[in-house]
Amino acid sequence: MKTFLCAALLTVPLCAQTYVIKNATVMTVSKGTFKGSILVKDGKIAEVGEKVMEPAGAKVIDASNQYVIPGIIDCHSHIAVDGGVNEGSISVSSMVDIKDVLNPEDIAIYRALAGGVTTANILHGSANAIGGKTLPIKMRWGKDAQGMIFEGATPGIKFALGENPKRAGNPTGMAINGQAQQGRYPATRMGVEDVIREAFNNAKIYKAEWDAYDAKKTGIPPRKDLQMEALKEVLEGKRFVHSHCYRADEILMLLRIADDYGFKVRTLQHVLEGYKVAKEIAAHGAGASTFSDWWSYKVEAFDAIPYNAAIMQKKGVLVSLNSDDAELMRHLNSEAGKAVKYGGLSETEALAMVTLNPAKQLGIDNRVGSIEVGKDADLVIYDKFPLSDYAKVQKVLIDGMVYFDRDNEVSGRSGKQAEKQKLIDKEKQQRAPQGAPGRRVGL
Amino acid sequence: MKNLVTALFLCCALAFAQSHPAVAIHNAKIVTVSGSVINKGTVVVRNGLIEAVGENVAVPADAMLVEGEGLTVYPGLIDALSTWGQPGGAPAPTATATASRGGRGATTTATPAATPAPATQTAAAPARGPEDRPQTTSWVKIADEISNTDRRIETARAAGFTTAVTFPTRGIFAGQGAVIDLLSGEKSGEMVVASPTGQYISLTSGGRGGGMGRSFPSALMGYIAYVRQIYLDAAHYQLVKDTYAKNPIGMARPEYDRALEGVLDSPRILLPANRLVEMDRMLHLAADLKQPVLLYGGRESFRPEAAALLKKYNASILLSMRWPEASRDADPDEVDSMRTLETRDKAALAPAMLQKAGVKFALYSDGLDQPRDLQRAVKKALDNGLSREDALRALTLSPAEIYGVANRLGSIEAGKIANLVVTRGDIFDDRTKVEMTIVDGRKYVPAPDASPAGGRGATNEPGVN
Numbered sequence: 001m002k003t004f005l006c007a008a009l010l011t012v013p014l015c016a017q018t019y020v021i022k023n024a025t026v027m028t029v030s031k032g033t034f035k036g037s038i039l040v041k042d043g044k045i046a047e048v049g050e051k052v053m054e055p056a057g058a059k060v061i062d063a064s065n066q067y068v069i070p071g072i073i074d075c076h077s078h079i080a081v082d083g084g085v086n087e088g089s090i091s092v093s094s095m096v097d098i099k100d101v102l103n104p105e106d107i108a109i110y111r112a113l114a115g116g117v118t119t120a121n122i123l124h125g126s127a128n129a130i131g132g133k134t135l136p137i138k139m140r141w142g143k144d145a146q147g148m149i150f151e152g153a154t155p156g157i158k159f160a161l162g163e164n165p166k167r168a169g170n171p172t173g174m175a176i177n178g179q180a181q182q183g184r185y186p187a188t189r190m191g192v193e194d195v196i197r198e199a200f201n202n203a204k205i206y207k208a209e210w211d212a213y214d215a216k217k218t219g220i221p222p223r224k225d226l227q228m229e230a231l232k233e234v235l236e237g238k239r240f241v242h243s244h245c246y247r248a249d250e251i252l253m254l255l256r257i258a259d260d261y262g263f264k265v266r267t268l269q270h271v272l273e274g275y276k277v278a279k280e281i282a283a284h285g286a287g288a289s290t291f292s293d294w295w296s297y298k299v300e301a302f303d304a305i306p307y308n309a310a311i312m313q314k315k316g317v318l319v320s321l322n323s324d325d326a327e328l329m330r331h332l333n334s335e336a337g338k339a340v341k342y343g344g345l346s347e348t349e350a351l352a353m354v355t356l357n358p359a360k361q362l363g364i365d366n367r368v369g370s371i372e373v374g375k376d377a378d379l380v381i382y383d384k385f386p387l388s389d390y391a392k393v394q395k396v397l398i399d400g401m402v403y404f405d406r407d408n409e410v411s412g413r414s415g416k417q418a419e420k421q422k423l424i425d426k427e428k429q430q431r432a433p434q435g436a437p438g439r440r441v442g443l
Numbered sequence: 444m445k446n447l448v449t450a451l452f453l454c455c456a457l458a459f460a461q462s463h464p465a466v467a468i469h470n471a472k473i474v475t476v477s478g479s480v481i482n483k484g485t486v487v488v489r490n491g492l493i494e495a496v497g498e499n500v501a502v503p504a505d506a507m508l509v510e511g512e513g514l515t516v517y518p519g520l521i522d523a524l525s526t527w528g529q530p531g532g533a534p535a536p537t538a539t540a541t542a543s544r545g546g547r548g549a550t551t552t553a554t555p556a557a558t559p560a561p562a563t564q565t566a567a568a569p570a571r572g573p574e575d576r577p578q579t580t581s582w583v584k585i586a587d588e589i590s591n592t593d594r595r596i597e598t599a600r601a602a603g604f605t606t607a608v609t610f611p612t613r614g615i616f617a618g619q620g621a622v623i624d625l626l627s628g629e630k631s632g633e634m635v636v637a638s639p640t641g642q643y644i645s646l647t648s649g650g651r652g653g654g655m656g657r658s659f660p661s662a663l664m665g666y667i668a669y670v671r672q673i674y675l676d677a678a679h680y681q682l683v684k685d686t687y688a689k690n691p692i693g694m695a696r697p698e699y700d701r702a703l704e705g706v707l708d709s710p711r712i713l714l715p716a717n718r719l720v721e722m723d724r725m726l727h728l729a730a731d732l733k734q735p736v737l738l739y740g741g742r743e744s745f746r747p748e749a750a751a752l753l754k755k756y757n758a759s760i761l762l763s764m765r766w767p768e769a770s771r772d773a774d775p776d777e778v779d780s781m782r783t784l785e786t787r788d789k790a791a792l793a794p795a796m797l798q799k800a801g802v803k804f805a806l807y808s809d810g811l812d813q814p815r816d817l818q819r820a821v822k823k824a825l826d827n828g829l830s831r832e833d834a835l836r837a838l839t840l841s842p843a844e845i846y847g848v849a850n851r852l853g854s855i856e857a858g859k860i861a862n863l864v865v866t867r868g869d870i871f872d873d874r875t876k877v878e879m880t881i882v883d884g885r886k887y888v889p890a891p892d893a894s895p896a897g898g899r900g901a902t903n904e905p906g907v908n
Contacts, residue, residue, distance in 0.1 A: 082720065083646075083663020084654025090571055095672060096664040100728070103720055105782070124664075127655065132664060144723050168655065181657060182569060220686055224675045226668055227572065416781070423784040427769060 020054050024063035029070055029348060029356045030370035038068060040377040043400035048371055066394060069351060069386050070370050071118025071378030072332050073358040075289040076269050076322035078123060079108035086125030087132055088168050091184060091195045094157060095226035096132035098122050102145040108326040113139040113404045115330030116380040116393045119150060121362055124158040126244040127168035129195040131158035133230055134242065136362050141403050154363045157230055159243035161250040162300050165192050193253050200261045203231035240266035246300045248276040255284045267361045272304035278315035287318040287361035292338040309353060310343020320358035337387035347387060465489040467502040471511025476518050476840045477854035486516055488861040491884035496855050514878060517870050518854050519605025519862030523805035523842035524739050524761045527599055527607040528623045528634060530590035569658035573672040577659055581705030583618030585611045586638035589631040595812045596625045601889035602814035603870055605862035605882045608846055610643040615666060617643040619709060622848055624862065624882050640846050641737060642709035644670065667728060674732045677703045711735040717742035719749055726756040737845065742767055745792040750800035759845050763809035764820035766791045794837060795828035805842035821871050831871055
């Protein structure tokens with residue numbers, strides 16, 4: 001029966017079968033590192049230990065001299081989005097949803113997969129003080145958009161502070177092509193704060209209307225407003241706030257707004273000056289998702305230090321390292337490695353910054369983020385020590401299925417190239433000058 | 444004899460704009476589409492309707508006789524998604540494809556169609572949200588705008604088309620389409636067969652910098668959010684209106700909203716989908732909106748997943764006959780992706796694939812309006828495995844069924860509208876001449892240079908593909 005079902009799912013690369021990954025150095029992140037094996041069954045991690053049961057029919061993956069880590073989780077990515085990552089026309093674009101525009105065919109998904117990433121938080125851009133709705137996806141390359149979505153995960157919303165939301169809307173009304181443009185409010189950091197407060201004032205009124213209706217359920221229900229609906233969910237704690245920010249002052253500003261309106265900031269993104277206000281961040285309970293050593297690309301990103309992640313962590317903040325970029329996303333393992341050098345974190349602590357910590361920040365640590373019995377079998381096998389620049393991903397499993405296999409990838413390249421060349425040649429031939437006069441040549 | 448027939452045709456073309464007596468086409472091969480082919484039979488047309496069809500139908504005494512020896516009679520072809528019959532060279536409908544790349548903010552979108560914004564939307568006052576009803580003219584009924592002076596009516600007729608399902612195409616909610624008969628020189632109102640036939644929705648995303656436009660919406664997700672909000676509003680509007688109609692005493696009068704009126708009037712929505720991802724996305728959206736949906740574009744529907752998807756949602760699709768080709772101006776050193784190469788190679792397989800899978804589809808002109816181009820486009824589908832019968836069906840009875848007008852159009856049956864095309868030879872052969880078309884019982888003979896063999900080449904019309 002099971003094989004029958006599997007055969008029906010043609011687009012899925014491989015069936016969830018039973019695997020035993022043997023003789024590996026297993027970096028569980030939550031329960032230490034040891035030499036041993038992992039039993040993968042029904043998409044879950046069934047057993048972890050120096051010796052595990054080997055059920056009949058299980059496929060053995062010999063990982064001698066290799067390393068296994070939990071699938072890497074990127075808390076900040078913009079891949080797999082069709083038709084623009086910003087709805088930049090307005091300052092509160094909470095009606096838009098990344099879920100509507102997921103592109104499961106974006107090659108960046110496969111490339112991220114090849115870099116060991118199994119889950120990513122797909123965010124709206126930072127052009128708006130309050131941006132669009134977001135959600136985590138799994139890199140199930142080959143599945144459709146719905147099949148990518150991390151089922152059951154709490155959805156999020158993107159906020160943005162500082163220069164991007166104030167500049168993106170052409171606030172000075174600068175002419176474009178000789179035509180005067182109406183600028184978008186806000187033009188200052190004060191304005192950014194005002195936009196967020198105003199939006200939550202409206203959301204509170206909206207929520208009150210709905211609460212009153214829901215209590216009685218009589219008469220005509222209020223109009224459903226997608227823009228307000230998302231903020232209502234934030235107030236109800238059903239939607240996580242992930243806010244783009246750099247400077248200490250704007251970080252504190254947002255935490256104050258959240259306290260005033262009674263919601264929590266789930267994560268601060270980038271948060272390059274987080275080390276200056278780490279205590280306050282910890283007190284609020286917000287997570288911080290930062291870069292390892294990427295800054296100075298603009299003035300508000302000047303005051304950054306490579307010790308940011310380590311300092312915040314030591315002050316009690318839950319810290320992760322993210323990519324914000326399709327390329328950087330492919331080597332988050334070595335980004336984590338930098339936290340060992342800058343700030344002296346242990347290898348496990350560093351690895352946690354791209355696995356267990358982002359899982360906690362996204363509220364999915366019951367499913368992913370570490371190698372523990374019962375968790376999803378999202379695993380990455382490296383040929384060398386994973387925090388090293390020289391480590392190469394050998395295999396990636398998601399839900400117990402192999403979605404990336406380096407051997408298959410490399411050996412399949414010539415075939416794919418030949419197939420492509422055939423099409424190129426065919427097209428060239430068809431476009432060549434026509435033959436005998438009077439004869440019609442197909443287009 | 445042949446001269447006589449020709450003379451008769453010429454007569455008809457000149458004289459029958461006003462009166463249309465009964466016509467009988469005698470001894471012709473009749474391809475009814477709905478039933479079996481009649482190898483030698485008679486069709487009688489009277490008062491704009493098909494009076495009788497069959498092998499042993501008597502020619503009425505008062506009917507003008509057309510000697511049909513060597514001729515074949517087909518139902519008039521239907522362009523399932525068109526702008527024919529509209530004034531001022533309306534842009535052809537295009538299912539705009541959005542391109543995407545990974546990386547931060549690197550997503551770029553091609554906007555081939557420089558569709559002008561409707562008059563309600565000016566650069567001076569950018570829309571600030573769904574409540575401004577951006578790019579919306581959902582209340583426009585194209586039936587009210589039909590113009591019989593569109594010169595494409597004549598070229599389309601010369602290609603065997605008697606009917607078009609014509610839609611307004613500007614904006615997100617562009618308005619309501621209509622089934623029209625391609626008549627010349629009559630009152631425009633006479634052309635309309637059915638209205639409204641559906642709401643034409645386009646989602647041309649990505650202004651400056653892909654979503655950084657001045658006016659809402661500017662990214663694809665904004666467009667989709669807008670469509671979602673409109674249907675939420677429409678449902679609420681309906682509820683308030685119904686409540687008020689029941690008992691207006693003591694209740695504030697609901698504000699009239701023409702955008703929502705237009706949406707509520709639509710029997711179905713047309714959504715653009717070329718890529719597989721777009722088909723999935725649009726079918727999912729329509730299911731969320733609980734609206735009957737018709738996809739248009741269909742460039743990647745040669746992929747087996749497409750047919751499976753359409754079957755899963757029990758949806759029909761309109762396939763563009765403008766098969767993708769490499770741009771003539773493309774950089775020869777730039778190699779397209781495998782996906783693009785494959786799509787160009789295999790797009791014309793789509794009709795045959797969908798036919799085999801049992802998915803209902805119809806073909807549409809997508810900006811082609813010259814007989815030779817239209818014929819070549821069909822030929823390409825035939826070369827890729829579509830049978831002639833199925834091609835004919837996709838241009839006659841299938842579109843009629845899709846739009847719910849199969850009880851009056853799409854096949855040669857007694858009682859249906861007399862829309863016929865008469866050819867010498869098989870309609871899809873490249874040497875075949877359209878001898879005449881009958882639209883609403885009126886005969887038209889194509890101008891000598893307008894027949895498929897002598898038409899001019901493709902127009903490089905902007906706003907197409």
